Amino acid sequence: MSGVTNPAGEYRLYCELAGWWPLISPPEEYERDAALVAEAFRSAPQPVREVLDLGSGGGHLAAHLKGLLEVTLVDISEQMLTVSRELNPECVHLKGDMRTVRLGRSFDAVLVHDAVDYVISEADLLRVAETAFAHCRPGGIAVFAPDYVADTFAPGVGGGGGSDASGRQASFREQTSDLDPDDQCIEVDYEFVLRDADNRVQVVREVHRLGAFRRQTWLAVLAAAGFEPELGGSGGPVTGAGFGLVNIFIGHREN
Ligand SMILES: C[S@@+](CC[C@H](N)C(=O)[O-])C[C@H]1O[C@@H](n2cnc3c(N)ncnc32)[C@H](O)[C@@H]1O
Secondary structure, eight states: OOTTOOGGGGOGGGTTTGGGHHHHSOGGGGHHHHHHHHHHHTTSSSOOOEEEEETOTTSTTHHHHTTTSEEEEEESOHHHHHHHHHHOTTSEEEEOOTTTOOOSOOEEEEEEOGGGGGOOSHHHHHHHHHHHHHTEEEEEEEEEOOSOOTTTOOOEEEEEEEEOTTSOEEEEEEEEEOSOTTSSEEEEEEEEEEEOTTOOEEEEEEEEEEEOOOHHHHHHHHHHHTOEEEEESOOOOOOSTTOOOOOEEEEEOOO
16 A cells, blocks of 8 residues: 555544544543553653644543643544544644644644554654654654554454443444554454434444554654654553553654
C-alpha cells in the first residue's frame, strides 16, 4: 500500500459510524492510558501544560487529561471531531492530517495515541514524527503509543462495547492477524453490532490495516525527525481489546 494513501479517512468506523464511537470504545476505558501518558509527560525536563493530541478521535483519552492540561485536538475525520466536541466542548478542535498538519505554534508536549496505528508505511511514520517535532517546544516531549509493535505482535481476538441513556447499544468483536510478517503491518477484522434506540440492528464488518513497526524502526524514525528517542511502556504483548497501553515511544526535543 502506498505511503500517501489514507485508509483511516475512509473507514466507516470513523465516518458514518462515528456517532457510535462512545459506545464502541467508552471514554471510561481510557483512564489508565491517560494516567500512563501523564506519567510519560512528567519525564519531560520542564512542566507540561499545553498538549497537542494528533489523531484525537472521540477525545476519550483527552477527556481524562483536560482537567490538568490544556489539550488541542486534531483529527482527520470531521465526524470524529464532532463526537469529541460534544465530550470536550472546552477544548480547541481542528481538522488535520497528522502527517502534514502545521498549526504554526508549538506545545509543551505532543501526543499520538492509538491513531498512530493507522500509519502503515515507514515514510508516513517519519512524517508523523516530523509533525510532532515541528509542534514541540525545545525541552518538550512527544509521546507515541501504538497498540502494536512487530516485536511482540501475536494474533488474537477481543471485543467490547457499551450502551447509552437513549437505549442505544453497541458491541464489537475483533480478530487480529499478520498476513505478511515482513511488511510491518497487521489486519484487524472487526464486526460491529449496533442497536439503535428503536431496536433496529445493523451488523457492520470492516477490516482495518494497521502499522506494527519494529521497536528499532520507531527509535530510528524518532531520531531521524530530530528527537532524542526513548523506549517507554511495559512492552508486553497485546492480547485483545481493552488491553490498555503497553507500547510507549518518547521523543525528547532538546533544541
Ligand atoms: C482509534 S481512533 C482514536 C481514538 C482516541 N484515542 C480517543 O481517545 O477517542 C483513531 C483516530 O485516528 C484518526 N486518524 C487516522 N489517521 C489519521 C491521520 N492521518 N491524521 C489524523 N487523524 C487520523 C481517525 O480519524 C480516528 O479518529
